[in-house]
Amino acid sequence: MKTRKKFYLYLILVLTGVYVALVIALYFSESAHGNASIQTIWDAFWYSLVTLTSVGYGDLVPVTPLGHAVGVVFLLLATGIMVTLLGAMVSFLTSEVLPLFLLKFQRRKNWYYFADYGAESNALAADIYRNDPKAVIIYGEKRDEHSEDPDYSCVFLSTSLPKIVAKKKNVGTKCKVFFMKENDIGVNSRANNLHELPIEVYARTSNGQDKLSGNINFFHSYDCCARQYWLSKPLCSHEKTIVIIGFGNYGWSILERAILINVLSTGQHIQYHIFGDAKEFLALHYRLQDVFALNEASDTRDSLFFHEDFWGEQPQLLEQADRIIICEDDEQEGWSIFWKMTRYYKTRGRIDLRNSRKAPGVSYFGTNEEIYTLRQIMRTDLNRAAIAINDIFRRSVSYPTLDWDELDDFHRQSKIVAADHLHMKVRILLGDETITGLTASAAELAYQKYCETKSAEAVQENYRRLDYMRWLRFYVFYNWSYGPVHDDVKKQHPMLCGYERLTDEQKKERDAAWELLGQVSKELRNTI
Numbered sequence: 363m364k365t366r367k368k369f370y371l372y373l374i375l376v377l378t379g380v381y382v383a384l385v386i387a388l389y390f391s392e393s394a395h396g397n398a399s400i401q402t403i404w405d406a407f408w409y410s411l412v413t414l415t416s417v418g419y420g421d422l423v424p425v426t427p428l429g430h431a432v433g434v435v436f437l438l439l440a441t442g443i444m445v446t447l448l449g450a451m452v453s454f455l456t457s458e459v460l461p462l463f464l465l466k467f468q469r470r471k472n473w474y475y476f477a478d479y480g481a482e483s484n485a486l487a488a489d490i491y492r493n494d495p496k497a498v499i500i501y502g503e504k505r506d507e508h509s510e511d512p513d514y515s516c517v518f519l520s521t522s523l524p525k526i527v528a529k530k531k532n533v534g535t536k537c538k539v540f541f542m543k544e545n546d547i548g549v550n551s552r553a554n555n556l557h558e559l560p561i562e563v564y565a566r567t568s569n570g571q572d573k574l575s576g577n578i579n580f581f582h583s584y585d586c587c588a589r590q591y592w593l594s595k596p597l598c599s600h601e602k603t604i605v606i607i608g609f610g611n612y613g614w615s616i617l618e619r620a621i622l623i624n625v626l627s628t629g630q631h632i633q634y635h636i637f638g639d640a641k642e643f644l645a646l647h648y649r650l651q652d653v654f655a656l657n658e659a660s661d662t663r664d665s666l667f668f669h670e671d672f673w674g675e676q677p678q679l680l681e682q683a684d685r686i687i688i689c690e691d692d693e694q695e696g697w698s699i700f701w702k703m704t705r706y707y708k709t710r711g712r713i714d715l716r717n718s719r720k721a722p723g724v725s726y727f728g729t730n731e732e733i734y735t736l737r738q739i740m741r742t743d744l745n746r747a748a749i750a751i752n753d754i755f756r757r758s759v760s761y762p763t764l765d766w767d768e769l770d771d772f773h774r775q776s777k778i779v780a781a782d783h784l785h786m787k788v789r790i791l792l793g794d795e796t797i798t799g800l801t802a803s804a805a806e807l808a809y810q811k812y813c814e815t816k817s818a819e820a821v822q823e824n825y826r827r828l829d830y831m832r833w834l835r836f837y838v839f840y841n842w843s844y845g846p847v848h849d850d851v852k853k854q855h856p857m858l859c860g861y862e863r864l865t866d867e868q869k870k871e872r873d874a875a876w877e878l879l880g881q882v883s884k885e886l887r888n889t890i
Contacts, residue, residue: 384432385410391428398425410436461517462529465498469533473498475523475540475561477552479512481718482542482566482583485730486739488514493736500526502552523552527559541565542734544583564739568611579740586738587716587728588615591687593785595714595727597624598795601684602632603711607673607699608690609638612716612728616689617643621654621839622779623786625832628824633665635683637673644668649841653834673699677707684711689728693717700724747781748774750881755874760867770850772840779836780875783829784882787875790828791815805883812876826872830861833872 385406392400399422400406409422413436424433474490476483479501487499491514498517505511505518519526527537539561547553547565556563557577567580597604597620604620606613617636624632650656655665669676680686686709690696693716700715715721716728737743749766756763766774785800791808816822837858845854857868 381410384435388424388429388432391426391432392424395426398429399423400429409433413437414439462519462521462526465517465526465529468498469530471496471498472535473500473530473537475500475502475526475537477502477539477541477546477550478543479503479518480542481730482734483540484512486540486542486734486736487512487516489731489735491515523561524555524559527561532560537561539563540739544568547578581739581741582615583733584611584615585619586733587612588619589782590732590738591616591714591727592619592623594732594798595725596786596789596795596798597626597632599626601711603635603679603683603685604632605635605637605673605679605683605686607637607686607688608696608716609636609640609643610689610691612689612691613638613687614643616687618839619782622832622836623782625783625786625828625835626790628827628831629662631661631663631665633659633667635667635669635676635679637669637671639670640668647839647841649838649843652838652843674702674707681708681710683709686711686713687716688713689716741778744778744781746885747784747878747882748777750885751777751780751874751878754877754881755871758874758877759871772850776833776836780829780832781878783832783875784879787879791879800882802883805879809879809883812879816876823869825876826869827861829872829875830857830864830869832875834858 385403388400388409389403389406392398392406393402400409405422409424412419412422413433424430472494474487474497476487476499483501490497490499499514501516501518502520502523503518504520523539530537537560539556541547541550541553541563543550544566545568547556547563547567553565559577561577563578565578565580566583568582568584606617609617613636617634620634644650650666653663655663657665657667659665673680680703686703688696688699688703690699696716700713703709703713712725714725714727717724717726718728718730720726720729720731732738752763752766752769756765764773766777769777784805785797788800788804788808789795789797791811792804797804812825816825837855840853842853842855842858844856844858845852846856848855857864857871861869
């Protein structure tokens with residue numbers, strides 16, 4: 363790089379010297395001639411500018427042979443200079459210099475930087491643009507690497523991220539940076555020293571916690587898909603048999619969210635039938651039998667059946683299933699199962715197919731447009747609700763507890779799952795299973811119903827039992843067991859003893875998750 367700079371410096375010096383020499387030669391040759399119009403050094407300089415720029419006023423004309431020779435040189439140089447200037451202008455307009463310069467005038471807008479352009483990045487960027495048409499969307503690569511242009515305003519800059527961030531100069535909101543390729547942050551060169559920049563980073567991962575350092579957050583596309591699935595297609599009270607086909611990353615997450623969220627009544631006994639290799643899942647969650655009946659039917663609790671055989675060998679199960687979820691990681695395999703099932707098997711329940719693109723005529727889920735949204739990835743609303751749950755909980759107990767910033771990842775997840783269950787609580791309180799989203803009006807009505815009915819001791823007891831059931835599932839899912847004192851290292855908790863053995867104060871702790879509905883309704887209404 364330094365050698366190139368020196369070369370250009372020497373070239374500029376040589377060309378400047380040649381130009382000055384030509385002007386001086388023109389001056390001396392013409393000023394010695396009595397009839398020459400070029401008599402001063404400024405006349406020679408003016409003539410050179412007029413000739414080099416191809417203006418040609420004709421007010422000054424060389425008359426000597428040397429003057430003519432210099433004029434010819436200037437004429438030849440003029441063509442080269444014009445071509446060079448035109449090329450430089452075109453290069454400037456088509457290069458990254460101009461958009462990088464223009465970023466200076468958009469500092470107050472919201473900036474979103476994507477390390478790469480792809481289907482996932484495009485879906486998220488489109489969601490951002492729909493909600494914020496003035497957003498500045500930047501892709502960290504060259505535009506000519508892609509045949510199709512996005513349907514929204516954006517810029518492609520392969521310039522380093524620190525250089526781009528420097529253009530914002532901490533004006534307005536922090537630049538939000540996205541790494542949309544799975545587990546990309548550990549190998550992508552653009553991820554170097556991110557913690558040193560004034561930015562918010564969101565990186566897609568298949569494992570690990572939700573946070574790495576102060577400004578680096580992770581999101582799980584499989585978890586986003588599962589959360590969106592049970593939100594848009596929630597479990598209904600009449601559904602007793604659920605079949606899950608495909609137990610890869612998506613199937614695992616679908617079952618996990620079902621275990622943690624699908625709590626409708628204290629007397630439910632839903633059967634989940636899972637087809638796929640579940641050895642690792644069962645090994646990791648080895649205490650599931652504490653709250654679930656494994657591979658056997660039960661009239662008092664939910665059952666988990668794990669099938670190692672081919673799903674097609676269970677035609678009676680498929681026929682009686684209330685819902686069949688096809689969630690193979692390989693979309694083509696999922697479609698193959700769907701076509702075989704609809705062609706050769708009798709089914710009475712709904713069939714939901716995971717597909718990354720919209721599929722008309724099919725009950726699909728998991729499209730890029732559903733998963734890759736700011737609401738899913740940043741989880742601002744969900745985290746805000748979880749923080750509120752923690753605050754309500756701290757005020758409702760007599761012993762000291764930690765605030766949100768002091769909680770570890772496990773206890774944060776506990777509050778987040780409680781916030782996730784709010785949607786189900788609204789459906790339960792209002793007795794309306796057509797609700798497929800948490801709105802301000804629905805939350806407000808549900809909270810009013812809760813306040814009206816909790817005065818009845820039996821009703822409030824049922825509310826507490828229901829949330830305790832949800833809470834118990836979460837702790838058992840992460841292999842906690844009963845212990846006389848709360849011990850995070852041993853994974854023991856004194857409330858993992860059954861609802862009947864809880865103290866009155868411990869039972870009252872379950873009220874926090876219901877009381878949150880009042881606060882959520884206010885916050886949702888304020889954001890409209």
